[in-house]
Amino acid sequence: xxxxxxxxxxxxxxxxxxxxxxxxxxxxxxxxxxxxxxxxxxxxxxxxxxxxxxxxxxxxxxxxxxxxxxxxxxxxxxxxxxxxxxxxxxxxxxxxxxxxxxxxxxxxxxxxxxxxxxxxxxxxxxxxxxxxxxxxxxxxxxxxxxxxxxxxxxxxxxxxxxxxxxxxxxxxxxxxxxxxxxxxxxxxxxxxxxxxxxxxxxxxxxxxxxxxxxxxxxxxxxxxxxxxxxxxxxxxxxxxxxxxxxxxxxxxxxxxxxxxxxxxxxxxxxxxxxxxxxxxxxxxxxxxxxxxxxxxxxxxxxxxxxxxxxxx
Amino acid sequence: xxxxxxxxxxxxxxxxxxxxxxxxxxxxxxxxxxxxxxxxxxxxxxxxxxxxxxxxxxxxxxxxxxxxxxxxxxxxxxxxxxxxxxxxxxxxxxxxxxxxxxxxxxxxxxxxxxxxxxxxxxxxxxxxxxxxxxxxxxxxxxxxxxxxxxxxxxxxxxxxxxxxxxxxxxxxxxxxxxxxxxxxxxxxxxxxxxxxxxxxxxxxxxxxxxxxxxxxxxxxxxxxxxxxxxxxxxxxxxxxxxxxxxxxxxxxxxxxxxxxxxxxxxxxxxxxxxxxxxxxxxxxxxxxxxxxxxxxxxxxxxxxxxxxxxxxxxxxxxxxxxxxxxxxxxxxxxxxxxxxxxxxxxxxxxxxxxxxxxxxxxxxxxxxxxxxxxxxxxxxxxxxxxxxxxxxxxxxxxxxxxxxxxxxxxxxxxxxxxxxxxxxxxxxxxxxxxxxxxxxxxxxxxxxxxxxxxxxxxxxxxxxxxxxxxxxxxxxx
Numbered sequence: 052x053x054x055x056x057x058x059x060x061x062x063x064x065x066x067x068x069x070x071x072x073x074x075x076x077x078x079x080x081x082x083x084x085x086x087x088x089x090x091x092x093x094x095x096x097x098x099x100x101x102x103x104x105x106x107x108x109x110x111x112x113x114x115x116x117x118x119x120x121x122x123x124x125x126x127x128x129x130x131x132x133x134x135x136x137x138x139x140x141x142x143x144x145x146x147x148x149x150x151x152x153x154x155x156x157x158x159x160x161x162x163x164x165x166x167x168x169x170x171x172x173x174x175x176x177x178x179x180x181x182x183x184x185x186x187x188x189x190x191x192x193x194x195x196x197x198x199x200x201x202x203x204x205x206x207x208x209x210x211x212x213x214x215x216x217x218x219x220x221x222x223x224x225x226x227x228x229x230x231x232x233x234x235x236x237x238x239x240x241x242x243x244x245x246x247x248x249x250x251x252x253x254x255x256x257x258x259x260x261x262x263x264x265x266x267x268x269x270x271x272x273x274x275x276x277x278x279x280x281x282x283x284x285x286x287x288x289x290x291x292x293x294x295x296x297x298x299x300x301x302x303x304x305x306x307x308x309x310x311x312x313x314x315x316x317x318x319x320x321x322x323x324x325x326x327x328x329x330x331x332x333x334x335x336x337x338x339x340x341x342x343x344x345x346x347x348x349x350x351x352x353x354x355x356x357x358x359x360x361x362x363x
Numbered sequence: 364x365x366x367x368x369x370x371x372x373x374x375x376x377x378x379x380x381x382x383x384x385x386x387x388x389x390x391x392x393x394x395x396x397x398x399x400x401x402x403x404x405x406x407x408x409x410x411x412x413x414x415x416x417x418x419x420x421x422x423x424x425x426x427x428x429x430x431x432x433x434x435x436x437x438x439x440x441x442x443x444x445x446x447x448x449x450x451x452x453x454x455x456x457x458x459x460x461x462x463x464x465x466x467x468x469x470x471x472x473x474x475x476x477x478x479x480x481x482x483x484x485x486x487x488x489x490x491x492x493x494x495x496x497x498x499x500x501x502x503x504x505x506x507x508x509x510x511x512x513x514x515x516x517x518x519x520x521x522x523x524x525x526x527x528x529x530x531x532x533x534x535x536x537x538x539x540x541x542x543x544x545x546x547x548x549x550x551x552x553x554x555x556x557x558x559x560x561x562x563x564x565x566x567x568x569x570x571x572x573x574x575x576x577x578x579x580x581x582x583x584x585x586x587x588x589x590x591x592x593x594x595x596x597x598x599x600x601x602x603x604x605x606x607x608x609x610x611x612x613x614x615x616x617x618x619x620x621x622x623x624x625x626x627x628x629x630x631x632x633x634x635x636x637x638x639x640x641x642x643x644x645x646x647x648x649x650x651x652x653x654x655x656x657x658x659x660x661x662x663x664x665x666x667x668x669x670x671x672x673x674x675x676x677x678x679x680x681x682x683x684x685x686x687x688x689x690x691x692x693x694x695x696x697x698x699x700x701x702x703x704x705x706x707x708x709x710x711x712x713x714x715x716x717x718x719x720x721x722x723x724x725x726x727x728x729x730x731x732x733x734x735x736x737x738x739x740x741x742x743x744x745x746x747x748x749x750x751x752x753x754x755x756x757x758x759x760x761x762x763x764x765x766x767x768x769x770x771x772x773x774x775x776x777x778x779x780x781x782x783x784x785x786x787x788x789x790x791x792x793x794x795x796x797x798x799x800x801x802x803x804x805x806x807x808x809x810x811x812x813x814x815x816x817x818x819x820x821x822x823x824x825x826x827x828x829x830x831x832x833x834x835x836x837x838x839x840x
Contacts, residue, residue: 052608052626053610053625053626053627054614054626055611055613055625056608057627147418147590147595147599148590150600150603151585151599151609152609158418159416159417159418162416162417163416166415166416207627211627304627305627305628307627307628307629358627359627
């Protein structure tokens with residue numbers, strides 16, 4: 052397939068995944084800010100800014116981090132690229148680019164999201180209706196995924212699209228886990244009840260609460276949470292799960308001479324596949340995750356180079 | 364609902380001169396009269412929402428980029444009787460065949476010029492004439508593989524050709540989507556009316572494009588200027604329907620006079636390019652050097668015969684408004700047949716006698732730029748102000764060769780939903796004619812309708828709308 056089309060499919064899926072994670076993250080952070088003691092509220096509200104790396108840009112537009120400012124900034128503000136508005140617009144732009152490779156159902160699901168988003172932007176979002184907007188973003192993402200699964204031919208177009216989803220997802224999981232884990236550990240040292248909420252926040256941010264209860268029961272243990280989100284292959288947003296998909300997708304893509312992305316992905320996958328919690332604990336979670344982020348970005352860069360960058 | 368009857372002296376598609384319903388409209392008329400106003404309003408809203416969601420939109424130059432606008436869609440179809448279509452189809456085949464013969468001729472032996480039918484100046488001094496195409500051998504001697512012929516019905520009841528579009532005629536996606544929309548909104552209508560199907564157009568187009576190459580299984584692509592082009596929707600739509608790649612200039616490159624596309628597994632050779640980019644922008648080395656849309660070296664590859672362009676370079680010379688008056692003569696010259704479809708009488712301002720007539724009767728005539736398109740740069744005499752008339756008078760005197768003039772034709776009308784109810788509005792028709800191993804078309808075309816009362820301008824860029832076009836399968840309905 053066309054390199055440009057592969058790139059657009061990859062990014063289209065990344066953006067849609069990003070919109071979903073951001074909605075989830077915002078939802079959890081706003082809820083946590085209500086539960087948390089007043090002095091820690093700002094810290095809770097900062098999490099989505101830290102994950103998306105937009106804390107500095109935020110202060111170009113707002114003086115302080117309040118729930119409403121955060122909603123304005125990360126949902127509908129079209130002046131910076133990290134808002135859900137611009138993320139979905141980028142997804143739609145990419146979809147428009149590869150419209151010839153998409154089924155009508157997939158294209159319509161994205162185009163419809165964009166049309167509704169423009170209406171939302173006109174109406175505005177406040178603290179009181181923010182939750183329904185988060186639900187809407189998640190539903191839209193589910194719908195896109197459903198349309199893609201239900202109607203696309205399982206060819207390279209589909210594989211590049213799925214690659215985009217899992218690269219973005221792995222990246223998000225590592226970031227969220229890294230930032231929220233630090234907060235949760237600190238809460239444990241301070242007050243016990245608060246720490247329960249912190250751990251559930253990690254799980255809710257990554258849609259893994261039910262998965263945790265299923266696996267470990269009600270007992271919230273920090274290393275269990277890390278183990279679940281890193282090593283459990285069957286958890287949809289775990290690093291293991293994502294890497295398994297990435298490695299397998301790269302094997303399925305018609306490759307020409309592009310061996311490098313496969314090697315990088317398979318080696319990271321093997322690392323996690325054969326990893327255990329003691330190793331992570333020894334190394335320190337933060338260091339482990341920083342290294343992971345580095346490597347996943349390396350893989351993403353290599354995929355772009357191997358398949359999408361074109362030197363004549 | 365009440366259907367307004369047409370004005371005096373106009374040909375209406377539904378009512379005859381005694382305000383009786385024409386036989387092929389009976390079924391539709393009954394349905395319209397009994398239609399519930401609330402339901403129709405509901406369906407119109409539904410159609411708008413669907414068109415938005417499907418993204419069947421176009422960009423208007425000068426407006427915000429990405430400001431997707433809907434072309435107004437009218438729910439009342441234009442119906443063509445089976446016998447009218449038989450005649451139209453035969454006339455279109457004949458016309459397109461002659462035009463392709465003409466294009467071959469003016470790039471090879473110039474028989475028509477030597478026979479004195481058309482002056483050498485008019486062919487060779489035409490800015491659309493591509494000297495580089497001379498003596499180039501094209502598969503099957505075909506130049507315009509996809510032609511869009513604009514037709515109107517005059518108040519004498521006959522169809523007239525208004526314009527031949529032989530370069531990159533657009534609008535076929537609207538023809539297809541309009542039908543899809545009607546079938547979705549009013550399935551009950553199709554259950555009773557014998558409407559000829561058109562959905563196989565993409566198959567015929569694919570067949571035509573593959574037949575443009577002599578290779579057994581050629582790789583075909585659709586070349587688009589990109590998503591800010593007003594017809595991008597159509598380019599993507601056709602590529603998807605045919606299952607071929609939609610490419611932009613940057614996706615292609617030329618190596619050793621062969622064209623390749625940049626794919627995830629390396630270069631892949633391209634054999635046929637259905638290009639939706641004008642001649643001048645196709646290759647910055649041969650045409651406009653600032654073009655970012657084209658492919659450097661494409662023209663050389665084309666000349667070598669390693670790739671086929673559809674439509675060919677230099678077809679514009681035959682759809683020029685100054686060549687148009689000669690098409691009936693071409694039919695006689697190349698095919699030795701009498702033209703089936705009429706031409707609109709045309710005065711060529713380059714001729715002294717014609718110019719004088721035009722200047723004397725300016726307020727009765729329509730004046731068009733010979734090179735113009737899209738309804739821009741034209742004068743509609745009977746509707747023009749004194750100031751507009753005097754502006755055109757000086758334009759005509761300064762550059763007579765740039766203009767042609769035609770009588771103000773009264774385009775036929777067809778019932779259309781407008782604010783005041785169901786009222787007659789003027790319309791035209793663009794069927795799409797495909798030339799490959801044989802000449803093929805689907806029954807119908809794109810019907811464009813002027814939504815303003817009395818207006819004759821049907822262009823979408825000037826606020827016109829579209830309708831579904833029904834060709835009846837037999838005359839007995």
